[in-house]
Amino acid sequence: MVAVPVQPPRQAAPLSAEDQLKFQEMTMQLLDRTLRDMDEHDADPRSHDKQDPRVWKRIHHKEHFTTYTRCDDAPEAAYVAADGGRSTTSRPSKDVVLGMGFVQCPLSELMYGVFMGNSQAMALKSAVVDKNIGNGAVLKELLGPTEEDPFRFLALKWIEVRPPRGVSGKLVAPREVMFLGGTGTMRRRGTGDFIGYEVHHSIDHPAFPPVDGLRRTRIVIGSIYRERPNGTVDLFIKSYSMEADMGSILGPLAMAHAAKCIEQVWTVPDFAYAKKLWWCIDHRVHSNNAKALQAKLAKRCASCDKSVTTIWKSRAAYRICNLCKAPLCSNCRVKKDLYEIDPYFRARKFPVRICPPCREFVKLLDAKEIQRQEMLRPQSAEAVNPLTPSTLDVLAHNFSLDNSFCTASMESLCMMDSPRARSDSVKTDLLH
Known part of the structure; x- marks a missing residue:
């Protein structure tokens, strides 16, 4: 029998226009507070792993990202109040967890990974990135x-919080959080920096x-x-624990748990790549070129030209690229695990295999343009046939997509004259 997950709260009353305006103001005040905190750190520039030891105690360091909590003897720090601003009441310094560092990816790629526009996207990200969330x-x-x-989004969200690893459910009751979740991009007026939040x-x-059966807890997190x-994205994340009910024994464990949750941002670029790959598979977009088609006709590996005649007769589905359908030998296949969400919002993992050109093709796709198409111009995946010899005459046109090694897929070319395809021509903007 399928175990049904804990269900989110049902809306018992409508939200007034005043409530919605208040929620937007709270979000902007928290964003402003986080930007001010980042400016304070910029005033005394230090490497992410060399913050002032008199103020910040290191929790964990992982490659290009470091997490801290405030030292017990550091000056008390005001916490973020319910309106998003600074409270006049001081909180214990250990309530704050700071994360700083950088990742090697475009900002649009990072924002594509953190964006969660529906419950299915939240379930997918929880399964792959935020594994401490139910x-x-x-x-x-x-x-x-x-x-x-296209990354702007503000919504009321709900999550089930799992207890920290190693902590029994008898010590920490099952919890839930209802919160405002907001994302977006902007250019700062004073500095001219282009940021995501x-x-x-x-x-x-x-x-x-x-x-x-769940205890409602509170969180406040601001991320810039x-x-x-140079192609990197600086990370500045501040997490405030709004409840001090873990006790003196579990308090340090709670801080370590919060730091581990913050560190998950390190895996977001890889998650964004998986999302782009899934989008390409769903919409039949790939880097197919004449060489791949010739390799299929000759039954040779499209990458190394090794004969695949013998292995082609058995388990052929495992010997081709899942995107362009080009034959591949075992040495040239690139394996990637993807996830899909079932009706019970459980994630199922399954492997896909792609060729090196398609792997580079997916990397170069503009995540911002994919986001526009997903959110503003959603389209259902077209039912198309795999590459066949009859498409040779179509591919001879060598329709370029701004990449020297990439040409349009057979499916895109064959649909060019259809009315639906004319509206789909925006796909060519993905590589701009």
Whole structure:
């Protein structure tokens, strides 16, 4: 029998326009507070792994990312209040967890990975990235994406929080969080920096009562992702624990747990690549070229030209690229694990195999343009046939997609004259 996950709260009353405006103001105040905190750190520039030891105690260091908590003897730090600003009441310094570092990827790639526009996306990200999170749901959308900022999103969200590893459920009761989750990009007026942001601010509202058997807890997290000219993105993440009920024994463990949750941002670029690969498979977009088609006709590996006649007769589905259908030998196949979500919001892992040209093709796709198509111009995947010899005359046109090694897929070329395909021509913008 299938075990049904904990269900999110049901809306018991409507949200007024005043409530929605208040939620937007809270989000902007938290974003402003996080930007000010980042500016304070920029005033005394230090490497992410060399913060002032008199103020910050290192929790963990992982390659290009380091997490800290405030030292017990450091000056008390004001915490983020319910309105997103600074409270006049000081909180214990250990309530704050700071994460700093950088990742090697474009900002659009990172934002594509952190974006969660529906409950299915939340379940997918929880299974791959945020493994400390149980079930999750988007309760109500407040702001949606725009053409200029396809990553803009603000919604009331809910998650089930799993206890830290090594802590019994008898010591820490099962918990839930209802919060405002916001993402987006912007250019700062003062500095001119192009940044992405992600803010989480827990709220309580009678429209969404607590779930039976779960204790509602509070979190406040502000994340700033700053794009650099060298192709990296600076990470500045500040997490505030709004409850001090873990006790003196479990307190340090709770801080370590919070730090581990913050560190998951390190895996987001790889998650974004998997999302792009899944989108390409779903929409039949790939780097097919004449060489791949010739290799299929000759039954030779499209990458190394090794004969695949013998292995082609058995398990042929495992010997071809899942994108362009080109034959591949065992040495040239690139394996990647993807996930899909079932009706019970459980993730199922399955492997795919792609050729090296398709792997590079997916890497070069513009995540921002894919996001625009997914959120603003959604299209169902077209049912098309795999490559056949009859497409040789079509591929002879060598329709270029701004990459020297890439040409349009057979499916895109064959549909060019259809009315639906004319609206789909925006796919060529993906590589701009």
